[in-house]
Amino acid sequence: MKAVNERPQRAGVIVADDDPDVRTLVAIAVARSGLELIEELSEGDSAWEAIQTFAPDLVVLDVAMPGKTGLELTRLIRSDADLEDIHVILLSAAVDEDAQRAGLEAGADEYMLKPFSPRELAERLAGLAEHLLTPS
């Protein structure tokens, strides 16, 4: 039994990206969407620890970052029974379609290309907020 009940009534988000400016941009979008930012991290290994610890409702992961990559984290999340329901958004500057396909095949729910509009991300996250809080 995870500590879901202990969490506030807002859906929690973990953000991981090695570029601090992009990370902050995502954090701002999360804040504007009304979701709760649990933690933001600059590399994959600490991100995996945080995900295991907090079991967030949603993660925004950079595909190419030090430590575990976004793809690896996605696979780990999908193969963990306690975490598999997490909504995964991958963020990548690689435009080629093979990379996108690889991301979706790894189990990501969405694959977002850089550059992205923080406004659109905030709107998208806000749209997800209610759905995330309602147990499926």
Place this chain on the structure above:
Amino acid sequence: MTKKLRLAGLWIARKLDTPSPLVKQSATIMGIVGALIVIVGFPEIDIEHHPTFWTGLGFIAAASATATVFTWRPDLARFALFIPVLDLVGIGLFRAGTGGVASLFSALIILPVIWLASGEGRRYILYSAVLTSVSLMMPTLLGLSTPQSSADWLRGIFAPFVFALAAAIVNELSRQGRAQLASIRALADDKERMLQRTVEYAAQLQESEAKYRAFDRMFRSVWAAVTEQSVIGTDVTGLVDAWNPGATRLLGPTADKAEDKMHIFDFHVPTELESRARELNYPPGETVLNPGFSALVESARLGAAEVREWTYVRPDGTQVPVELAVTKRVDENGETIGYLFVASDVTKAREVSRLKDEFVGLISHELRTPLSSILGYLELMRDDEDNPLSTEQVQYLGVAERNAHRLLRLVGDLLFTAQVESGKFPLDARDVPLEAIVSAAIESAGPAADASGIELVEVLPDVPAIVHGDPLRLGQAVDNLISNAVKFTPRGGKVTVALAVQHDRAVVTVRDTGMGIPESELNQLFARFFRATTATRNAVPGVGLGLTITKAIVTAHHGEMSVESEEGVGTCFSLKLPLVPASSPVGVHP
């Protein structure tokens, strides 16, 4: 040198074979000199009639002088028989002067007779007989003596008769001699000619041998110098029979280890050969002893020079990617006697290509990340309701955003061009309605056209135009053409975008009333980074990648692109794509 000596020898032989008039005359001269010695030495021998004696000597002297002249004038040789005639007359007079019938020197007559009788032709027998008769009858003719008896008369007939017989024998012998000489000469000439020919052949042979040696040296040095390419020759079964130093360098074994011992397919990855054999799809039942080797030489066997990438395997198991050209070797009758395999190591080329792809990917990634921040934060600034921007600030922000987007497009185009070049052109193809793509492109170009005061006209067909392709890429291609048209058309101009269905093809035309493209530049239009002078002169922004990309997209969709343009009037780009057959309406023309 030897040739000169041989010619000199021949000359002497000829001289002896055909004695000169002086040589022939020498017999008479010696006979007369002998006679004079006898006359001087034996006083009892009288010169009975001096005028006749001296006239005779004079004739003989004249004959000798003529012989001397004729010896040095070979052109007069045909008159040489005149000499023995003079001799006969002279000897007749000499005989008459020294006693006539009783003369000791009657026998001298035989000398010129032999000469005369040896003339070519039987008539000389008659001449000899007549002149002998004249010579012997000389005393009578001159009136020095009168025939006393019938014996005297007979002397003038019988002796010439005998002489004529002798002359006949001499004449015949001479004829035979001449015939023999002629055949000997002919043989000698033949021999000479053959010798000459042999000498010429020998010289030719020597020359061609020298050429062959030079060629052989050249070939050997080239063969040894080719160290960057592996050149391997085999017979028709694949057994190695030629192995250059490049092959040793690339694969390891030396020529003596490989030649006549190893097969070319020993150096190939079996699975590669098998899959190629499957590709070639040898019909079942066809006897192919070694499908792998057959697959390797298939094109070469049919006469084409094939260049493909293969993987060579060294005896130690390591592999090396090669670009391999296979050609057949034929003998002088055109029969295939084997194959030639020329391989270049493409490890480096592949590495360079990989590094380039990696570099472009890296650059793309590294540029996109900061652009994400620039565009993201600009948007935050614009959206900040707590601190609204002034009109001027919004305008400045617009400029920054527009340029960031431009940079982003450039990065995308570069990456895409690199993908096209490396042959990695991802197409997410499906059946798509082209009219929807064209409509969407026109719609998205609307704001830019409005801003530039350009009328944008859309002409669509009544029937659907379904093509098989990647909607995003096709959209990009049409977008490029429309945005180019808008960019290059002055305010107040018109851009017409039309889609039509022609037989089995869909045709998109984008016609503008712009500045046009100089005719001399039309053929370079699709080259990377090419910009028309009308573009640079009019300061239209761009880097020259749009049309390259558009063409690459169209080509990847098995389509065609064409352009017509008139400077100052306008440009029309056409893009033709094959329709999906089911949607092709028969006989419908727009």
